[in-house]
Amino acid sequence: MTPNPTPRPGLFHRLVERTGPVLRFEIDGVPAEGRAGDHLLTAILLARPDLRRFEFAETTRSGFCLMGACQDCWVDLADGRRLRACSTLLEEGMHVLVEGRARA
Amino acid sequence: MSVAKLPHVAVVGAGPAGLRAVEVLVAGGLNPVLIDEAPRSGGQIYRRPPPGAERPAADLYGFEAAKATALHGLLDRLGDRVRYRPNTLVWSIEGKRLRLLADERFDALEVDAMILATGAMDRVLPFPGWTLPGVFTLGAAQIALKAQGVAIGRRVALIGAGPLLPLVAHQYRKAGAEVVLALDVTAFLPKVIHGFGLLNAPATLAKGLWYMARNVLGGVPMRFGARRLRVEGTDRVEAVVWTDARGREHRVACDAVGASFGLRSEIQLADLAGCRIVFDDLTRQWQPERSPEGRSSVVDVYLAGDGAAIGGADVAELTGARAALTLLADHGRPADAARIDRLDRELARHRRFRRALEAAYPFPGHLLDDLADTETLCRCEGITVGAVRAAARERDVDEINRLKALTRTGMGRCQGRVCGQAAAEILARSRGVPVETVGRLRGNPPVKPIPIEGGL
Numbered sequence A: 001m002t003p004n005p006t007p008r009p010g011l012f013h014r015l016v017e018r019t020g021p022v023l024r025f026e027i028d029g030v031p032a033e034g035r036a037g038d039h040l041l042t043a044i045l046l047a048r049p050d051l052r053r054f055e056f057a058e059t060t061r062s063g064f065c066l067m068g069a070c071q072d073c074w075v076d077l078a079d080g081r082r083l084r085a086c087s088t089l090l091e092e093g094m095h096v097l098v099e100g101r102a103r104a
Numbered sequence B: 001m002s003v004a005k006l007p008h009v010a011v012v013g014a015g016p017a018g019l020r021a022v023e024v025l026v027a028g029g030l031n032p033v034l035i036d037e038a039p040r041s042g043g044q045i046y047r048r049p050p051p052g053a054e055r056p057a058a059d060l061y062g063f064e065a066a067k068a069t070a071l072h073g074l075l076d077r078l079g080d081r082v083r084y085r086p087n088t089l090v091w092s093i094e095g096k097r098l099r100l101l102a103d104e105r106f107d108a109l110e111v112d113a114m115i116l117a118t119g120a121m122d123r124v125l126p127f128p129g130w131t132l133p134g135v136f137t138l139g140a141a142q143i144a145l146k147a148q149g150v151a152i153g154r155r156v157a158l159i160g161a162g163p164l165l166p167l168v169a170h171q172y173r174k175a176g177a178e179v180v181l182a183l184d185v186t187a188f189l190p191k192v193i194h195g196f197g198l199l200n201a202p203a204t205l206a207k208g209l210w211y212m213a214r215n216v217l218g219g220v221p222m223r224f225g226a227r228r229l230r231v232e233g234t235d236r237v238e239a240v241v242w243t244d245a246r247g248r249e250h251r252v253a254c255d256a257v258g259a260s261f262g263l264r265s266e267i268q269l270a271d272l273a274g275c276r277i278v279f280d281d282l283t284r285q286w287q288p289e290r291s292p293e294g295r296s297s298v299v300d301v302y303l304a305g306d307g308a309a310i311g312g313a314d315v316a317e318l319t320g321a322r323a324a325l326t327l328l329a330d331h332g333r334p335a336d337a338a339r340i341d342r343l344d345r346e347l348a349r350h351r352r353f354r355r356a357l358e359a360a361y362p363f364p365g366h367l368l369d370d371l372a373d374t375e376t377l378c379r380c381e382g383i384t385v386g387a388v389r390a391a392a393r394e395r396d397v398d399e400i401n402r403l404k405a406l407t408r409t410g411m412g413r414c415q416g417r418v419c420g421q422a423a424a425e426i427l428a429r430s431r432g433v434p435v436e437t438v439g440r441l442r443g444n445p446p447v448k449p450i451p452i453e454g455g456l
């Protein structure tokens, strides 16, 4: 897969502005920003249209249930953690790997 | 059961059902343990945003703000008479032993009795395009808004077969999101015919009508009786396409979809606890058998809320209190007879309403008949509808657990929560038999993924 050079817009759309601190994180080395209180899934999907590669086909996924039931939102971090993005809060300095690692 | 020894009781689930249950148990002199996977109490409907994303209750819960606030404050009022364990998953039950996972630490809890109030999730049925990024459940669309203050897209299409559809459309519109379509895959007529039954719960009916009216007034296009539904797009959502009752095709451009078709009970823990699971004709779902008093088929295992039968939030509060009163009585503690009487009358009224509601939103089996063999059925592992049909025809599979063994359908990370009902329906349709005859996916621990160190 060659990475797409043109940035693709985020999927989610913030309706309620937050006043809390800005949290900086990275997606495949690209800097991104979220807010305190964002779930990891929210922060990623505000920045891009999908969350992870699907292990069984050349497609991507964006999660599905947002309530910890479907397990479609597990993402890898550069530090080796594997997290269910819809039920994990964003932390300053997280580095999410979407394209970065081949392993499922 | 002797009156002297206080039974050690666990309540699983801190939604409306579990919260009302612990309240009654405490009033009866017990010190229950309340366990929930979520970080804060409230359950699905009264879900609370994480710290940093809080908003006023009136914005989050609308008409239900007072009920939400009352439930959220309940644990504070009960203080240390409840041992509350948030962030704790019950990943298995063996007899009266709960296996727990909290902050990556494993633990177990032996109890004398338990009340399972595990709630529900969206009922999912596949349709072309349902695995595209940008397609979520209808419940997910609501959670994004409630818990995070975000919309799932800029031009959102909502699709459903139940009262959640007009509700979420209303909530989105009110929050300033653009809802380009609210599409109901069931017909409008049954809603009129069963309107009389719906009058059993006038407040609920009024609310439903109000939401529907607001949607119409608010310019959200609401359509009924959609067939041959599909979502178009290659790597993201581009449009929803459907056929109306007269066979005309419609297409609405959008960039995100929230779609699901009613609710299904979260029954795995009841199954593992050994409760008898029975088929409910009305909702075409397998549910743990629950007596009107809240008993399961297993002594000292009680059931409350949407985890045993879908009834909605108000019913969940009532069944939670009811099950706890039964538990108290069964353990020789005094129980308030007048309260029991009142609860039973209210619950009877709600049951009539529920039957009318289910009849107003019949199971949209046509979605499954329309599916091509190439469509994805299991989104965990990408197993197709065709694989199930082939197993049914060519390998003579007539039972869902054998189907699972042969095709891996229901074996993925979600444990069949998402695909289970659709798989059974497709298997039954391929065989030409009633869906209850193909059985149900047996519950297996862990009910959700846990670290391997769990020592299974």
Ligand SMILES: Cc1cc2nc3c(=O)[nH]c(=O)nc-3n(C[C@H](O)[C@H](O)[C@H](O)COP(=O)(O)OP(=O)(O)OC[C@H]3O[C@@H](n4cnc5c(N)ncnc54)[C@H](O)[C@@H]3O)c2cc1C
Residues within 6 Å of the ligand: A067, B012, B013, B014, B015, B016, B017, B018, B035, B036, B037, B038, B042, B043, B044, B045, B046, B088, B089, B090, B091, B117, B118, B119, B120, B121, B122, B138, B139, B140, B142, B143, B164, B167, B263, B266, B269, B304, B305, B306, B307, B312, B313, B314, B316, B447
């Ligand atoms: C996404 C969604 C949106 C909904 N929106 C509405 C709405 O707007 N209006 C409405 O009237 N109804 C709504 N409902 C219906 C809802 O089921 C009921 O209103 C109500 O929340 C049911 O209360 P309950 O106490 O039975 O379950 P819930 O409120 O679902 O609470 C169950 C609790 O059990 C916990 N739990 C489950 N399994 C485990 C486990 N193994 N270990 C630890 N904890 C566990 C869960 O984390 C959850 O907090 C919605 C349902 C869903 C799924």
Ligand code: FES
Residues within 6 Å of the ligand: A063, A064, A065, A066, A067, A068, A069, A070, A071, A072, A073, A074, A084, A085, A086, A087
């Ligand atoms: S989106 Fe379903 S578990 Fe996270």
